[in-house]
Amino acid sequence: MIDFGFALTPSATLQIDNLDNKLFEQLRNIEPDVAKCMACGSCTASCSAGNYTELNLRKVILSLQRGREQDTLNSLKSCMLCGKCNIVCPRGINTRHLILSICKVYNI
Amino acid sequence: MKENVVIIGGGPSGIEAARRIRNFGYTPILIEKELRLGGHLAQWDRLFPEGVYAKEVLQTLLSDMDGIKWFTDVQILTINRLKDTYVIKLTNGISVQSKAVLITTGFQLFQAEKKEEYGYGIYNHVITNADLERYFQNRKDSRIDDPKVIGFVHCVGSRDEKAGNRQCSKVCCATAVKQACEIKQLYPDATVYCFYMDLRMFGRRYEDMYLEAQQKYGIRFIRGRVSEVSENHEGRLVVKAEDTLFGRPLRLSMDLLVLMSGIVSSHQSQELAKMIKLPVGEDGFFLPQNTILEPCKSQKQGIFFAGACTGPKTIPESLSEARAAAVAINDYFNTMTE
Ligand SMILES: Cc1cc2nc3c(=O)[nH]c(=O)nc-3n(C[C@H](O)[C@H](O)[C@H](O)COP(=O)(O)OP(=O)(O)OC[C@H]3O[C@@H](n4cnc5c(N)ncnc54)[C@H](O)[C@@H]3O)c2cc1C
Ligand code: SF4
Numbered sequence: 142m143i144d145f146g147f148a149l150t151p152s153a154t155l156q157i158d159n160l161d162n163k164l165f166e167q168l169r170n171i172e173p174d175v176a177k178c179m180a181c182g183s184c185t186a187s188c189s190a191g192n193y194t195e196l197n198l199r200k201v202i203l204s205l206q207r208g209r210e211q212d213t214l215n216s217l218k219s220c221m222l223c224g225k226c227n228i229v230c231p232r233g234i235n236t237r238h239l240i241l242s243i244c245k246v247y248n249i
Numbered sequence: 250m251k252e253n254v255v256i257i258g259g260g261p262s263g264i265e266a267a268r269r270i271r272n273f274g275y276t277p278i279l280i281e282k283e284l285r286l287g288g289h290l291a292q293w294d295r296l297f298p299e300g301v302y303a304k305e306v307l308q309t310l311l312s313d314m315d316g317i318k319w320f321t322d323v324q325i326l327t328i329n330r331l332k333d334t335y336v337i338k339l340t341n342g343i344s345v346q347s348k349a350v351l352i353t354t355g356f357q358l359f360q361a362e363k364k365e366e367y368g369y370g371i372y373n374h375v376i377t378n379a380d381l382e383r384y385f386q387n388r389k390d391s392r393i394d395d396p397k398v399i400g401f402v403h404c405v406g407s408r409d410e411k412a413g414n415r416q417c418s419k420v421c422c423a424t425a426v427k428q429a430c431e432i433k434q435l436y437p438d439a440t441v442y443c444f445y446m447d448l449r450m451f452g453r454r455y456e457d458m459y460l461e462a463q464q465k466y467g468i469r470f471i472r473g474r475v476s477e478v479s480e481n482h483e484g485r486l487v488v489k490a491e492d493t494l495f496g497r498p499l500r501l502s503m504d505l506l507v508l509m510s511g512i513v514s515s516h517q518s519q520e521l522a523k524m525i526k527l528p529v530g531e532d533g534f535f536l537p538q539n540t541i542l543e544p545c546k547s548q549k550q551g552i553f554f555a556g557a558c559t560g561p562k563t564i565p566e567s568l569s570e571a572r573a574a575a576v577a578i579n580d581y582f583n584t585m586t587e
């Protein structure tokens with residue numbers, strides 16, 4: 142192999158071809174509104190836990206859609222279920238309920 | 250005898266339609282509820298994308314009103330249909346008859362105070378896009394006091410189920426970018442931010458405007474919706490959003506915040522819809538017969554639409570539709586006499 146002076150890490154690329162979205166479809170079944178997220182970030186901006194921890198609901202939703210739940214699921218443990226994100230979501234998603242459903246489907 | 254055509258709404262769409270309908274040989278009767286003609290065009294200073302003065306556009310439109318009857322400060326009291334004629338009673342006591350009625354009632358701006366979390370009417374340095382246009386026209390507004398940091402909030406009352414408006418208002422991204430450059434011209438030392446979710450620069454030369462905003466004016470674009478605004482002890486505004494491209498919550502203090510109030514269906518249009526029993530969409534705007542093939546025809550014989558009363562539109566789009574409505578009305582009269 143020629144040494145280009147850097148290494149390729151396979152995990153840096155999103156492997157969309159063989160995306161396994163069974164769990165996400167399961168989530169969509171019980172929480173159809175998850176598909177409405179337009180990634181505006183209002184939930185994250187208003188989240189009290191997000192100011193001090195890695196919790197970022199917009200990122201969690203995106204990572205589930207991309208089959209990369211391992212990147213963010215852990216952060217949901219900081220959620221206090223305060224429901225502030227619920228109040229601001231412009232797409233009217235019941236985010237608090239969504240969080241509970243995520244925990245159920247993804248077993249956390 | 251020349252046929253009358255009643256046109257309800259004296260904004261750019263109504264004025265242009267009146268001129269074209271007159272050119273076809275009819276007598277347009279233009280009805281405007283406000284004290285002057287011009288609609289929203291009269292409230293704007295310069296227009297995107299080239300910065301043409303709205304005043305000049307309006308003057309050109311109004312320079313050629315021969316043969317058009319128009320009333321201001323007048324509203325529709327009743328509309329009744331007798332055979333193929335509409336009998337329209339006006340609030341000034343006059344009654345007119347016409348076989349074709351053109352609705353050009355336009356839109357109304359979303360009332361920014363309804364988004365309480367943005368503090369319009371609560372904090373002194375929060376204004377709207379319409380307030381800023383007025384400031385550009387006359388340079389008077391005590392809320393704009395040599396600002397050093399200025400923010401523009403896109404999608405205020407648009408794309409927002411909580412505000413009851415799911416639709417995109419179409420013109421406010423271009424307006425925000427235009428106004429950001431203009432305020433930078435007035436206050437070259439200020440730092441200017443635009444908080445957007447998607448930048449809808451759909452028209453020709455709009456993307457150039459965006460590029461110019463970045464390159465020439467150094468406008469800082471942050472992809473994230475503002476979630477709330479508060480005031481700190483110094484009286485400065487504190488804005489919260491997520492920088493979604495960076496993936497972190499963000500907090501920023503500012504001296505002026507401009508809310509991009511959206512385009513919503515006007516309550517006068519809704520009253521008119523009830524009066525004539527015309528269907529409106531979920532968004533409250535009038536529903537044409539066919540949005541692709543017949544955008545100017547209503548679902549009722551003899552009633553036509555043009556401009557922003559059927560949804561957010563730019564001025565050139567509204568004017569084109571006004572001309573198309575004139576053609577549709579002329580066709581309508583021609584098929585009646587056949
Ligand atoms: C902040 C902002 C900036 C904009 N800037 C630009 C720009 O730079 N370039 C551009 O191309 N477009 C711009 N637009 C869009 C532009 O304002 C519209 O395209 C245009 O005003 C539509 O014209 P209209 O005649 O259909 O409606 P309107 O301008 O809303 O006029 C409707 C008229 O009808 C009257 N009316 C309503 N109901 C009744 C009734 N029942 N009886 C009698 N009269 C009635 C109203 O009083 C009004 O005068 C902007 C819009 C906004 C919100
Ligand atoms: S419910 Fe959880 S995610 Fe939502 S704002 Fe509260 S702590 Fe944050």
Ligand code: SF4
Nearest residue numbers: 178179181182184230
């Ligand atoms: S506020 Fe709603 S739409 Fe916006 S990112 Fe969060 S979940 Fe998605």
Ligand code: SF4
Nearest residue numbers: 404407417418421422
């Ligand atoms: S045009 Fe831009 S600012 Fe206006 S509602 Fe649409 S996305 Fe939001």
